[in-house]
């Protein structure tokens with residue numbers, strides 16, 4: 494179960510493999526309140542029983558490479574990206590909205606500006622979190 498649980502996820506009853514683009518999934522049933530400071534007020538659904546905000550999986554944009562084309566904003570159906578107002582730039586606005594193990598936006602970026610954590614290193618972190626938050630019996 495261990496590795497399989499990490500490499501697959503279930504959203505609204507749909508089991509998704511790590512390779513399946515997240516935009517093909519049905520919307521998550523998160524409880525979201527969009528007040529003034531989004532990341533402080535959004536309630537994230539746990540991932541496999543682990544609080545989402547403890548899981549360091551989200552995209553990073555290399556600002557030197559990014560051309561602000563907006564393709565990643567369109568690619569992500571979870572609102573991870575947004576366009577900031579001053580300066581007018583594409584940013585990772587809601588990192589914990591990102592689906593753990595999805596990387597579909599990375600493949601949309603024409604200049605390779607999007608990166609994610611190294612999967613091997615991330616698995617070790619996840620394993621430690623698993624010890625703190627074991628699967629429900």
Ligand code: SF4
Nearest residue numbers: 569573591592595598
């Ligand atoms: S930000 Fe996360 S959820 Fe959104 S497309 Fe990229 S990897 Fe998928």
Ligand code: SF4
Nearest residue numbers: 559560562563565602
């Ligand atoms: S797809 Fe790449 S280049 Fe385009 S806005 Fe996103 S990070 Fe920047």
